[in-house]
Amino acid sequence: MWRLASRSALLDIAILTLLDLALTLPFGARMLWAWDSVLYARAIDDFQLGATPLEQRPHAPGYFLYVLAARAATAILGDPNAGLVAISMVSGVLVVPVAYLAGRAIGGRVAGVAAAIVSMANPVLWHASEIAYPYANLAFLAGALGVAFWYARGRGDRAIVAASALFGIALGVRQDLIAYLAPLWLYTLVARGWRGIALGTLSLASTSLLWLVPTAIAAGGLDRYIALVVSQAAGSSELSGGLLTKLGRNLSLSALGLRWQLLWLWPIAAAGAWLLYRRDARAAAFVALWMLPAAIVLLFFHTGEAAYTLVLAVPLAVIVGNAFSRVVALPKRTVAIAGSVAMAALVVMLGATFALGAGRFSASAIRRHDEILQTQIAVIRARFNPATAVILARANYLHAVAYLPEFRAVYVPSRDEGGHARQILPALRGRTVAIFFDDSHPMLRRLATLIRLRSDVDLYVMRLDARSLAAFEAADDDLEED
Numbered sequence: 001m002w003r004l005a006s007r008s009a010l011l012d013i014a015i016l017t018l019l020d021l022a023l024t025l026p027f028g029a030r031m032l033w034a035w036d037s038v039l040y041a042r043a044i045d046d047f048q049l050g051a052t053p054l055e056q057r058p059h060a061p062g063y064f065l066y067v068l069a070a071r072a073a074t075a076i077l078g079d080p081n082a083g084l085v086a087i088s089m090v091s092g093v094l095v096v097p098v099a100y101l102a103g104r105a106i107g108g109r110v111a112g113v114a115a116a117i118v119s120m121a122n123p124v125l126w127h128a129s130e131i132a133y134p135y136a137n138l139a140f141l142a143g144a145l146g147v148a149f150w151y152a153r154g155r156g157d158r159a160i161v162a163a164s165a166l167f168g169i170a171l172g173v174r175q176d177l178i179a180y181l182a183p184l185w186l187y188t189l190v191a192r193g194w195r196g197i198a199l200g201t202l203s204l205a206s207t208s209l210l211w212l213v214p215t216a217i218a219a220g221g222l223d224r225y226i227a228l229v230v231s232q233a234a235g236s237s238e239l240s241g242g243l244l245t246k247l248g249r250n251l252s253l254s255a256l257g258l259r260w261q262l263l264w265l266w267p268i269a270a271a272g273a274w275l276l277y278r279r280d281a282r283a284a285a286f287v288a289l290w291m292l293p294a295a296i297v298l299l300f301f302h303t304g305e306a307a308y309t310l311v312l313a314v315p316l317a318v319i320v321g322n323a324f325s326r327v328v329a330l331p332k333r334t335v336a337i338a339g340s341v342a343m344a345a346l347v348v349m350l351g352a353t354f355a356l357g358a359g360r361f362s363a364s365a366i367r368r369h370d371e372i373l374q375t376q377i378a379v380i381r382a383r384f385n386p387a388t389a390v391i392l393a394r395a396n397y398l399h400a401v402a403y404l405p406e407f408r409a410v411y412v413p414s415r416d417e418g419g420h421a422r423q424i425l426p427a428l429r430g431r432t433v434a435i436f437f438d439d440s441h442p443m444l445r446r447l448a449t450l451i452r453l454r455s456d457v458d459l460y461v462m463r464l465d466a467r468s469l470a471a472f473e474a475a476d477d478d479l480e481e482d
Helices: 007-027 035-045 064-077 080-107 109-121 123-128 135-152 157-170 177-190 193-219 222-236 243-279 281-300 306-328 333-355 363-383 397-403 421-428 466-475
Strands: 389-393 408-411 433-436 449-454 457-463
Touching (some): 035 080, 080 109, 080 135, 109 306, 123 135, 123 333, 135 306, 157 193, 177 193, 243 306, 243 333, 306 333, 363 449, 363 457, 389 421, 408 421
Parallel strands (some): 389 408
Antiparallel strands (some): 449 457
């Protein structure tokens, strides 16, 4: 067993972490990324758990310690988006030393370095590290807990208590970690028998109070907090009505995130998992227990976000790193060098899909999102009067509230939410212009006039009069969305 504080480990960690920091800093988003990003930004000023989506600051289960960290970062940087992005960047950069430690513990120094570089090149993780979204935190904490449990398993009581305490604190950042990692935590405790189980449970429960008490207070009491969490979990569950359709949707979304994490490295990951099993069945079982519960949870609960698969980012990097270490150790030197160069080239290409590509997990996607929002906001402010214009939106409704507070913004519900065009007519009375702030409800946008703001940025505007309002009401009784 290598020593955590060995000189070679510390040097490797320092070099790899600084390299990743240099790669991460240039790409940070300037605008809040998504609906939940705005919820977290609102929570920085006023943390409370509302019962409906429009009241949430943020949604249950709250992520109290994440919001607290973002509040501190915002106090330093002066802007909620900058604060949230800073938290994402720090978390994403910390994945690199965590992947190194995990890879080195399981497969040696070469495996550790390779695992760190693979995590560095992961397009989904790199993307999450640049935006005001909490999924880089998920990758970091799931990885760090895996390393802590590996180190604690079979060791003394102090190690069990420390790993469990870390778990309890991590739950204050992401409560869903309990669903992903509880089996691995229990597996760690069982190695110490009933004493280990008791000590670990006590440690986990006591440290969880650090975030549970203030979160329950913000929710209006523990009973209401539990009700909000249960409601949120029930709403995410796919265990009722249309099960096969829902499972298919979840499988497709999870497959998307997993595919993008490794792309052409997936065959190497499969080989790495097999080689790990052949060399060390105990380590392979640990990695499997690290990954499989999370994969099952992602299948049965609707996440709506491919980046949830980052809970698997570190163990995936570890098995790829293990394959790389075996290639480097091949007895024929020429074969080892050729194989190592080929794998290194594939890893560089993986990172290039974010840095140079135009896919959904790319720096280009972040720049485009920023440019669209900034351009639309600037044009709306310059051309329209808040007293006569109303903004219609669904996906970007909270962005309109956050960035255009002087305008009245109206949330337009979708068909799944029971939305009807006539429901929003009262909000349009007395206004002369309706501005569509996002691409939701194409049937309604059909009544509007397209304004080309620049070559790749559009805005739909509808003049409101008796005729247009009648057409609006008749256009689409059950509101569709893209």
